Amino acid sequence: MVRFVLIFAVVIIQYVYGRPPLPPLPMKDGCYLVSPEVEIFRVEGEAIILSFPVFVRVLEVRKIAPPAAKFIITKDNGTDSVSYQGEGRVQQNNKQLWFLPAKASDSGEYICTYRNETYCVTGSITLHVYESSSVDIEKLSYPISATVGENVKFRCPSLSDFNKTDRLIEWCKDSRPADFKLGRGGSSCWDRGDLMIPAVRRSHAGIYTCQLRVLINSQQYNVSRAILLHVQGVDPTIATTEPDLSTTSNPGLSSSSSSTVHTPIILPPVIMSPQNGTIFESSHGSGLELFCTVLAECEMVDSTVVTWLVNGQSVASSYLDDRALQGGRRVTRVSESCQIEMRLIFVSVTEEDVRIELKCVTQNQGGMQEVIVQLQLEDSSSTWLVVAAVAVSFFLTVVSIFFYVLFKPKRKKKMDYILARQSSTF
Numbered sequence: 506m507v508r509f510v511l512i513f514a515v516v517i518i519q520y521v522y523g524r525p526p527l528p529p530l531p532m533k534d535g536c537y538l539v540s541p542e543v544e545i546f547r548v549e550g551e552a553i554i555l556s557f558p559v560f561v562r563v564l565e566v567r568k569i570a571p572p573a574a575k576f577i578i579t580k581d582n583g584t585d586s587v588s589y590q591g592e593g594r595v596q597q598n599n600k601q602l603w604f605l606p607a608k609a610s611d612s613g614e615y616i617c618t619y620r621n622e623t624y625c626v627t628g629s630i631t632l633h634v635y636e637s638s639s640v641d642i643e644k645l646s647y648p649i650s651a652t653v654g655e656n657v658k659f660r661c662p663s664l665s666d667f668n669k670t671d672r673l674i675e676w677c678k679d680s681r682p683a684d685f686k687l688g689r690g691g692s693s694c695w696d697r698g699d700l701m702i703p704a705v706r707r708s709h710a711g712i713y714t715c716q717l718r719v720l721i722n723s724q725q726y727n728v729s730r731a732i733l734l735h736v737q738g739v740d741p742t743i744a745t746t747e748p749d750l751s752t753t754s755n756p757g758l759s760s761s762s763s764s765t766v767h768t769p770i771i772l773p774p775v776i777m778s779p780q781n782g783t784i785f786e787s788s789h790g791s792g793l794e795l796f797c798t799v800l801a802e803c804e805m806v807d808s809t810v811v812t813w814l815v816n817g818q819s820v821a822s823s824y825l826d827d828r829a830l831q832g833g834r835r836v837t838r839v840s841e842s843c844q845i846e847m848r849l850i851f852v853s854v855t856e857e858d859v860r861i862e863l864k865c866v867t868q869n870q871g872g873m874q875e876v877i878v879q880l881q882l883e884d885s886s887s888t889w890l891v892v893a894a895v896a897v898s899f900f901l902t903v904v905s906i907f908f909y910v911l912f913k914p915k916r917k918k919k920m921d922y923i924l925a926r927q928s929s930t931f
C-alpha cells in the first residue's frame with residue numbers, strides 16, 4: 506500500500522512539476538556557454554553554410570528563445586568581433602552563416618549569440634577552409650569502415666542545409682570519375698544519390714568524393730564532400746595448385762644458406778576509453794558528448810582510423826541524420842606513444858537511441874579493436890521518489906493531525922457540572 510502511494514505521488518509530482526530541472530550552463534563574461542559544435546573542414550571556392558545544431562537544440566530544450574528569436578553571428582578575431590549583415594559574400598541568414606563562396610581567410614571561430622532582457626547564451630563553431638592547391642583530402646574526409654563481403658551504402662554527408670537541384674550527385678574515387686551506373690558490369694551503382702557497393706573488396710578502399718551543384722539565391726555553387734572508406738579482412742581467393750619449391754630447389758644448396766627476413770612488428774591500436782559495455786546516461790531531449798580515446802604508435806597515427814558506428818553504419822549514414830555529429834579528431838603525444846581522440850555529439854537523446862548498438866572502432870596495419878557502449882535515459886523516478894516520500898510523509902502527518910482534532914473525545918458536561926458543585930459553597 507505504501508509503495509502504491511509513493512508511485513502515485515511520483516506520477517502526480519511529475520505531472521504537476523514536469524521533469525527534473527536541467528543542470529545549469531557554465532557562464533563566461535555574463536553569457537551562458539553551450540558546448541562547441543563539431544569542427545568543420547572544407548575547401549575554398551565552394552559554398553559553405555555554418556549552422557549551430559547543438560546551440561539551437563539547447564535553447565529549445567531549455568525553452569529560452571521563442572521561435573521568432575533573432576541571433577547574431579560574429580567571427581572571433583581575438584581582440585574584436587566582426588558581424589555579418591546584408592547581401593555580401595558572407596551573410597547571415599537567421600541562425601546560419603553563408604559563405605558564397607568560401608575563402609581560406611574565412612577560417613576561424615564563429616560565435617552565435619542570443620540575447621534578451623533575461624538571458625545571454627552563446628555557442629561556437631570552428632571552421633577550417635583549405636586552399637585547393639594545398640588541401641589534404643584526408644582531413645576533409647568522413648571515415649567509414651567496412652568488412653570484406655559486406656554490402657556498403659553511404660550517402661553524401663552534411664547536405665541538409667542546402668537546397669539541392671535535381672541533378673544526380675557525381676561520385677569520384679581517388680580524384681577520378683567513378684563509373685557506378687547500372688548495366689556497366691561494375692560492382693557499384695546509384696541509389697538516389699547514395700552510393701552502394703555490394704560485396705565490398707579490399708580494392709574498394711580509398712577516398713570517394715561526391716560533388717553537386719546547389720542553388721542559393723538563384724545562383725549555383727559547387728559543394729563537395731569526401732568519404733574515406735577503410736576495408737578490413739581478406740578478399741576471397743580461388744585455390745590453385747602451385748609447385749612445392751622446397752622439393753625442386755637445388756640439392757647442393759644447404760638449408761643453412763637461406764636468409765631470414767625480419768619484418769617490423771606493428772602494434773595494434775588500443776582503445777583506452779570508453780570500456781566495453783559502458784553505459785552513458787542522459788535525460789530525454791538533452792545533448793550528450795562521447796569521446797573515444799585510442800593509444801597508438803606515433804608513426805602509425807596518420808594511418809590509424811578511429812570512428813563511431815551506429816548499428817554498423819557511419820554516423821552520417823545512420824538514422825540519426827543530423828541529431829548526431831562525429832568530428833573533432835585530436836592527436837596528442839603521451840610519453841612514447843600518441844593518443845587519438847574522436848568526439849561524438851548527440852544533439853538530443855531520445856528513447857529510440859537506447860536500442861542502438863553504438864560502437865567505437867579503431868584499426869591500422871597492426872590490427873583492429875572495437876568497443877560497444879550503450880545509451881540510457883536517466884530514471885528521474887529515483888530522484889523524485891525521495892521528494893515524493895517527504896511529500897507523502899508531510900501529507901500523512903497533516904491528515905493524522907486533522908483526524909485527531911476532528912475525532913478528539915470530548916469531556917462530558919455532567920462531570921464538569923458535578924465538579925463545579927463540589928468546589929462551590931452554599
